[in-house]
Amino acid sequence: MPAERARVPDDAAVVIRGLNKTYASGFRALHAVDLDIRRGEIFALLGPNGAGKTTLISIVCGIVHPTAGEVRVNGWDIRRDWRRTRALIGLVPQELTSDAFETVWNTVSFSRGLFGKAPDPAHIERVLRDLTLWDKRDSQMKALSGGMKRRVLIAKALAHEPEVLFLDEPTAGVDVELRREMWALVHALRHQGVTVILTTHYIEEAEEMADRVAVINNGEIVVVDDKRALMEQLGRKQLTLHLQTPLAHIPEALSRHELALDDDGHTLVYTFATRDERTGVTTLLHDLAAADIHFRDLDTRQSTLEDIFVDLVRDAR
Amino acid sequence: MNLHAVRAIFMFEMARTFRTLTQSILAPVVTTSLYFVVFGAAIGARITEMDGVSYGAFIVPGLIMLLVLTQSVSNASFGIYMPKFVGTIYEVLSAPVSYLEVVMGYVGAAAAKSVMLGLIALATASLFVPLEIAHPLWMLLFLVLTAVTFSLIGFIIGIWADDFERLGLVPLLVITPLAFLGGTFYTIDMLPPAWQTISMFNPVLYLISGFRWSFYESGDVSVAASLAVVASFLAFALALVWLIFRTGWRLRD
Ligand SMILES: Nc1ncnc2c1ncn2[C@@H]1O[C@H](COP(=O)(O)OP(=O)(O)OP(=O)(O)O)[C@@H](O)[C@H]1O
Numbered sequence: 168m169p170a171e172r173a174r175v176p177d178d179a180a181v182v183i184r185g186l187n188k189t190y191a192s193g194f195r196a197l198h199a200v201d202l203d204i205r206r207g208e209i210f211a212l213l214g215p216n217g218a219g220k221t222t223l224i225s226i227v228c229g230i231v232h233p234t235a236g237e238v239r240v241n242g243w244d245i246r247r248d249w250r251r252t253r254a255l256i257g258l259v260p261q262e263l264t265s266d267a268f269e270t271v272w273n274t275v276s277f278s279r280g281l282f283g284k285a286p287d288p289a290h291i292e293r294v295l296r297d298l299t300l301w302d303k304r305d306s307q308m309k310a311l312s313g314g315m316k317r318r319v320l321i322a323k324a325l326a327h328e329p330e331v332l333f334l335d336e337p338t339a340g341v342d343v344e345l346r347r348e349m350w351a352l353v354h355a356l357r358h359q360g361v362t363v364i365l366t367t368h369y370i371e372e373a374e375e376m377a378d379r380v381a382v383i384n385n386g387e388i389v390v391v392d393d394k395r396a397l398m399e400q401l402g403r404k405q406l407t408l409h410l411q412t413p414l415a416h417i418p419e420a421l422s423r424h425e426l427a428l429d430d431d432g433h434t435l436v437y438t439f440a441t442r443d444e445r446t447g448v449t450t451l452l453h454d455l456a457a458a459d460i461h462f463r464d465l466d467t468r469q470s471t472l473e474d475i476f477v478d479l480v481r482d483a484r
Numbered sequence: 485m486n487l488h489a490v491r492a493i494f495m496f497e498m499a500r501t502f503r504t505l506t507q508s509i510l511a512p513v514v515t516t517s518l519y520f521v522v523f524g525a526a527i528g529a530r531i532t533e534m535d536g537v538s539y540g541a542f543i544v545p546g547l548i549m550l551l552v553l554t555q556s557v558s559n560a561s562f563g564i565y566m567p568k569f570v571g572t573i574y575e576v577l578s579a580p581v582s583y584l585e586v587v588m589g590y591v592g593a594a595a596a597k598s599v600m601l602g603l604i605a606l607a608t609a610s611l612f613v614p615l616e617i618a619h620p621l622w623m624l625l626f627l628v629l630t631a632v633t634f635s636l637i638g639f640i641i642g643i644w645a646d647d648f649e650r651l652g653l654v655p656l657l658v659i660t661p662l663a664f665l666g667g668t669f670y671t672i673d674m675l676p677p678a679w680q681t682i683s684m685f686n687p688v689l690y691l692i693s694g695f696r697w698s699f700y701e702s703g704d705v706s707v708a709a710s711l712a713v714v715a716s717f718l719a720f721a722l723a724l725v726w727l728i729f730r731t732g733w734r735l736r737d
């Protein structure tokens with residue numbers, strides 16, 4: 168069959184249209200998923216357990232058959248031009264799997280060959296050094312710690328110089344230090360022009376790394392947006408006022424504000440949406456002064472992606 | 485054709501063999517020696533000649549076939565079952581490799597290993613009995629065809645099996661009986677007529693007969709019949725593999 172490359176925007180790395188997946192068991196894991204992932208961006212896929220993140224990735228990588236819909240990688244169709252698309256993709260799976268008796272060097276070199284590339288020891292060495300695995304190159308996989316095994320899986324995924332890298336929960340069960348290393352690595356890859364798509368349960372991870380975020384729940388994409396826009400749009404701020412004298416109840420004069428009394432009447436909490444033109448902070452402070460309520464201190468807190476995520480998932484239920 | 489991938493899979497599987505080289509070599513040497521002690525020496529002392537050769541020499545081709553057959557099945561089934569079991573199969577499934585290339589890599593490696601083992605067993609046998617091989621090239625051809633055919637069958641078993649029990653089931657219930665009833669230790673004209681007829685339906689009989697012919701120019705059936713059966717058996721295994729992969733059976737959800 169002649170290869171046919173769709174006319175997609177030049178900056179589209181992965182284009183997904185109307186993707187559905189129903190497993191043989193009859194379970195519908197994905198429903199009408201549309202997604203555009205731009206070349207060179209770091210894209211985070213967020214969702215609770217069983218949302219369909221791994222299923223989505225597995226379909227793009229060719230491990231799971233789609234039930235319906237279309238997926239293109241760099242413009243190539245994953246079914247018609249599977250050789251091309253798969254050669255472009257690297258995958259670090261969620262589960263830590265490895266050949267226990269194989270050495271690091273052999274297993275990484277194997278991956279390169281499997282993906283159709285001629286041996287290139289210099290490249291393998293570079294990848295191993297980048298992942299601080301060089302000293303372990305002759306170790307058997309079974310002798311490595313969990314964190315090192317994960318790094319080997321990343322090395323395997325990078326062995327054939329992919330343009331699109333999928334990281335399925337790269338930092339699950341990884342200590343803080345290694346997580347920071349992982350983040351640094353992802354940023355370095357982006358600098359080399361690699362598109363990175365990662366799934367995670369850790370909101371802070373998406374917040375730290377991603378350019379754009381999609382939230383998936385029950386097999387449906389709930390929202391896709393620029394991380395900052397998402398936080399601004401859906402973000403809420405809380406203004407906490409620590410009172411000089413505790414209040415028994417919220418005075419009538421303040422009833423038009425969305426207030427809550429906390430900490431046995433010692434703090435007054437005001438919640439407002441950051442996207443609103445008028446946040447109401449000024450009038451609140453004015454009303455407080457008029458009601459002769461004084462505060463010792465105040466602080467504000469921006470809602471995190473985590474709060475947003477919890478809201479979204481709850482709303483979708 | 486992604487030849488780098490075929491090579492990578494083949495080398496990876498061979499590395500598995502060479503990692504356990506001592507075991508790999510020791511197994512055929514020990515089994516062959518045991519058979520010689522029990523059958524060649526004990527029984528051979530009473531049966532002096534079969535088909536014009538000493539009993540010890542008579543059983544050599546059958547023994548080697550037995551070994552190649554069982555090794556092919558177990559190596560190939562294990563080779564593809566393990567990645568499924570451990571989970572590393574994800575990489576093969578996500579790689580730009582066709583099913584044909586996967587088969588070439590795994591089956592090629594399993595077959596290569598069994599041919600190697602067969603030759604080691606042959607060398608061991610030559611320590612016990614003086615061997616003459618009338619048609620060495622035919623001998624090699626039968627050896628390779630058998631190794632490839634049964635590696636394909638092992639591969640199918642490995643794909644089909646969901647657990648270790650199933651992995652051992654077919655070899656135990658089908659392959660080993662067929663191999664033992666395939667005329668390793670006797671010629672079929674020594675059997676009662678009914679069993680002779682039944683034996684003619686055993687493909688392994690044709691394998692062993694053809695293989696023995698390449699040594700001593702005599703067999704239970706004609707060499708042409710042997711070759712035809714081996715070839716159709718190979719075609720059957722290939723068709724089965726093709727069918728399995730055409731339906732995407734049991735590898736991709
Ligand atoms: N092979 C399968 N057969 C049937 N159902 C499956 C299969 N694989 C996954 N599922 C179901 O599909 C749903 C989505 O699973 P998936 O692994 O994609 O979720 P996930 O978002 O990656 O979850 P997690 O965060 O726990 O990794 C789950 O309900 C799961 O039980």
Ligand SMILES: [Mg+2]
Nearest residue numbers: 220221222261
């Ligand atoms: Mg998952």
